[in-house]
Amino acid sequence: MLYGYAGNTLRIDLSTQKIEKEPLKKEWVDDFIGGRGFTAKILYDENPPNVDPLDGENRFIIAMGPLSGLFVPASGKTHFCTKSPATGGYGDSNMGGHFGVNMKYAGYDVTIIKGKAKEPSYIFIDNDRVEIRSAKNYWGKGSMEVEESMKKELGEDFQILTIGEAGENLVNFACISHDFGRQAGRIGIGAVLGSKNIKAIAARGTKSIPVFDPKGLLKKGKETYEACRKKPGFKGWTPEGTAGITNWCNDVGALPTRNFQTSNCDYADKINGKAILKELKITDKGCFACPIPCGKYGYARTKLGNAYVEGPEYETLSLLGSNCELDDIHSIAYANYICDELGIDTCSAGAVVSFALECYEKGYISKEEMGMDVKWGDLDSIVHILKSIAKREGIGDILALGVRSAAEKIGHNSDKFAIHVKGLEWTGYESRNAPGMMLGYMTSDIGAHHGRCWVLGSDVATAVGGDKNATVHDLISGDSRFDTIPRAEHKNVVPLVLKSQHLRPAFDILGTCRLQYMEIGLETRYYEELYYYATGRKMDFEKDLLLLSEKIWHLNRMFNKREIPDFGRKYDYPPARFYEEKIPSGPNKGHIMEFAVIEEMLDTYYEARGWDKNGIPTKETLERHNLAL
Amino acid sequence: MGLSFNNETCSGCKACELVCTLQNMKEINPSRAMLHVYGKFPEPGKYFVDICDQCGICAKECPMDAIELKGRTYRVNKDKCDKCLACVPVCPVNLVKIDDDGYPYKCINCKQCASICPRDALIFE
Numbered sequence: 001m002l003y004g005y006a007g008n009t010l011r012i013d014l015s016t017q018k019i020e021k022e023p024l025k026k027e028w029v030d031d032f033i034g035g036r037g038f039t040a041k042i043l044y045d046e047n048p049p050n051v052d053p054l055d056g057e058n059r060f061i062i063a064m065g066p067l068s069g070l071f072v073p074a075s076g077k078t079h080f081c082t083k084s085p086a087t088g089g090y091g092d093s094n095m096g097g098h099f100g101v102n103m104k105y106a107g108y109d110v111t112i113i114k115g116k117a118k119e120p121s122y123i124f125i126d127n128d129r130v131e132i133r134s135a136k137n138y139w140g141k142g143s144m145e146v147e148e149s150m151k152k153e154l155g156e157d158f159q160i161l162t163i164g165e166a167g168e169n170l171v172n173f174a175c176i177s178h179d180f181g182r183q184a185g186r187i188g189i190g191a192v193l194g195s196k197n198i199k200a201i202a203a204r205g206t207k208s209i210p211v212f213d214p215k216g217l218l219k220k221g222k223e224t225y226e227a228c229r230k231k232p233g234f235k236g237w238t239p240e241g242t243a244g245i246t247n248w249c250n251d252v253g254a255l256p257t258r259n260f261q262t263s264n265c266d267y268a269d270k271i272n273g274k275a276i277l278k279e280l281k282i283t284d285k286g287c288f289a290c291p292i293p294c295g296k297y298g299y300a301r302t303k304l305g306n307a308y309v310e311g312p313e314y315e316t317l318s319l320l321g322s323n324c325e326l327d328d329i330h331s332i333a334y335a336n337y338i339c340d341e342l343g344i345d346t347c348s349a350g351a352v353v354s355f356a357l358e359c360y361e362k363g364y365i366s367k368e369e370m371g372m373d374v375k376w377g378d379l380d381s382i383v384h385i386l387k388s389i390a391k392r393e394g395i396g397d398i399l400a401l402g403v404r405s406a407a408e409k410i411g412h413n414s415d416k417f418a419i420h421v422k423g424l425e426w427t428g429y430e431s432r433n434a435p436g437m438m439l440g441y442m443t444s445d446i447g448a449h450h451g452r453c454w455v456l457g458s459d460v461a462t463a464v465g466g467d468k469n470a471t472v473h474d475l476i477s478g479d480s481r482f483d484t485i486p487r488a489e490h491k492n493v494v495p496l497v498l499k500s501q502h503l504r505p506a507f508d509i510l511g512t513c514r515l516q517y518m519e520i521g522l523e524t525r526y527y528e529e530l531y532y533y534a535t536g537r538k539m540d541f542e543k544d545l546l547l548l549s550e551k552i553w554h555l556n557r558m559f560n561k562r563e564i565p566d567f568g569r570k571y572d573y574p575p576a577r578f579y580e581e582k583i584p585s586g587p588n589k590g591h592i593m594e595f596a597v598i599e600e601m602l603d604t605y606y607e608a609r610g611w612d613k614n615g616i617p618t619k620e621t622l623e624r625h626n627l628a629l
Numbered sequence: 630m631g632l633s634f635n636n637e638t639c640s641g642c643k644a645c646e647l648v649c650t651l652q653n654m655k656e657i658n659p660s661r662a663m664l665h666v667y668g669k670f671p672e673p674g675k676y677f678v679d680i681c682d683q684c685g686i687c688a689k690e691c692p693m694d695a696i697e698l699k700g701r702t703y704r705v706n707k708d709k710c711d712k713c714l715a716c717v718p719v720c721p722v723n724l725v726k727i728d729d730d731g732y733p734y735k736c737i738n739c740k741q742c743a744s745i746c747p748r749d750a751l752i753f754e
Contacts, residue, residue: 030702069657070647070657071644071647071648071657098643105658105659107659144671148670148671156661156667157667178668180668180670180671205660206658206660206661207655207658208656208658208661209657209658211657214651214655214656214657215655217649217651217657218651218652221647221648221651222648222744222745223744225644225747228747229747234747280675281677282674283639283640283675283676284638284640284673284748285641285668286639286640286642286748287642288642288643289642289643289647289748290640290642291642291644291745292747293640293642293748297670297674298674299674308670308671308672308674313734320712494661
């Protein structure tokens with residue numbers, strides 16, 4: 001008996017309409033545990049090498065972990081994986097909400113979808129009943145509009161994921177939307193569903209998940225919820241959620257502003273968590289089993305219209321807010337709503353729109369190409385660009401490729417301020433004076449994403465004599481108004497980056513959210529014990545889970561080497577803006593990330609990882625991790 | 630009084646459904662829980678929880694008098710129950726459910742949902 005798992009893999013071939021259920025492979029469980037472990041293994045093994053990301057043969061994988069859906073705090077993460085149309089390499093993205101747990105209750109730990117449906121379709125899953133149904137009535141409609149309609153048609157207890165127009169039109173940063181405000185945003189995961197003619201997946205599961213020791217899990221689960229409740233961050237962090245960090249980021253000079261030209265703005269108080277609570281919020285909105293709901297569901301009022309919207313989260317506040325110079329919380333929330341309905345990742349959206357605004361300001365994009373006279377900080381302009389991207393009209397057709405490819409087409413050295421790594425747009429932390437954070441973004445397997453590494457706290461805290469293991473709650477409740485802001489020495493950041501790169505994705509393997517650990521400091525021993533009662537297996541968080549996390553890091557690096565013809569060191573460089581332009585204002589005025597420092601950090605990092613000078617894992621490293629590739 | 634619900638604080642996490650089935654049925658399966666969490670989105674953007682308030686309609690409907698009031702709680706007496714399930718459709722919140730052996734089951738005021746709720750949205754007084 002496989003405890004902690006539903007026990008099955010669902011395989012769907014959209015071209016042949018063949019639907020098969022098979023037992024979950026024991027070697028996947030033994031060697032890769034779940035979630036992100038499963039997807040890394042399956043994508044490497046089953047994706048045909050060098051397949052076009054938008055070809056039917058590219059796999060779309062959904063995976064849950066052994067703790068998913070169990071009596072464990074925030075066990076509702078759904079993990080998606082595919083070859084990314086944004087980067088051409090390994091791509092994964094996950095979301096909260098209630099979708100994945102229903103897949104597991106329906107009996108499926110892993111779902112592997114390939115092929116292309118003949119017509120716009122959706123996948124219907126009701127326990128053992130799996131069908132490919134026509135989505136003609138839903139195609140062309142907005143994500144939340146479709147979710148609302150499908151729930152009316154199928155029943156409130158079905159959990160729906162959808163793509164918007166951006167996914168249908170194969171925008172490289174199209175997202176998956178779910179639960180009226182949750183997204184798997186990154187790597188263009190929505191475009192891959194769109195390329196398969198799949199508008200939505202509706203799932204309902206009503207089966208039990210077998211666990212090794214139900215009484216033990218009940219007792220430990222209660223203890224774990226109680227431990228969360230006793231953390232200072234339970235009451236301190238939860239009210240504002242991720243938006244609570246906005247002022248801290250601005251104060252330490254890390255808030256992306258005006259397409260990452262600078263790292264500080266003078267209107268942070270207008271676009272922070274408190275502004276959300278005062279101006280927008282209707283309710284806290286939690287994901288499955290989460291004791292610290294970061295979702296803030298609210299109502300935005302603007303001259304363009306009013307909208308119900310979840311968020312904005314910190315990444316959206318910084319990237320659609322200060323990075324586009326939008327200084328009004330209602331406007332940011334409305335732009336957030338437009339992204340959600342069109343099915344666009346708000347992170348990449350903020351980076352792409354600000355890139356477009358800078359190109360327009362410099363005269364690299366004409367008014368005719370743009371379709372209107374656009375301005376920084378203007379909601380009309382931002383919504384216009386977002387819609388042109390989703391519909392692929394005018395310059396939107398080029399911007400839909402993401403900043404890397406758009407810069408190639410626009411020219412004028414605009415690649416210097418196309419803020420990305422490996423083709424994935426940078427998220428909400430300007431890092432010219434944060435060497436660890438910079439290195440984390442540079443070396444992330446999926447491109448510039450904070451979900452893989454976040455060491456901004458230690459970049460700042462170690463330098464001011466603080467605790468380098470401080471939680472985000474500790475940081476935001478502390479004093480961040482320094483006269484000068486020293487930083488961690490770049491020579492010392494590699495071990496911190498490696499630890500974070502193994503730690504953060506580790507929760508994606510188990511199938512839980514990482515925020516209980518990251519934001520309020522829930523100890524890892526709880527996860528070891530919950531895992532034991534769920535599966536009957538012993539797991540040491542440091543020795544076993546973080547080692548697997550490292551193994552996956554090597555595996556995904558090898559996937560990128562296989563799929564990207566000239567893959568290597570040059571794919572780890574940040575955009576030139578960060579090593580050629582000094583920060584012009586704010587607390588980090590004058591700072592730059594010297595290219596020599598970038599090279600030195602990469603050398604140290606590669607050596608510590610067991611990779612060669614070009615950033616490719618050595619034979620010995622692969623053998624050490626039993627990776628026979 | 631007994632179990633009550635405050636929708637100003639509920640965030641829809643369903644921890645109550647999880648603990649309900651694990652405590653009472655030793656299984657992980659929120660769909661079998663004796664309370665039901667749901668959201669109304671996009672408008673008005675609020676969560677609701679259907680709970681058993683021990684109204685006793687199920688007991689009145691039972692031809693065998695198998696649902697008995699013990700203190701403030703109606704409990705199914707399996708020795709009397711003939712599995713006719715007349716009690717199931719009359720529940721105003723659809724929370725009389727059917728177990729694997731065909732017997733009806735319902736909330737027994739174990740209070741675990743109120744004690745686990747991280748938002749203090751379920752209160753037992």
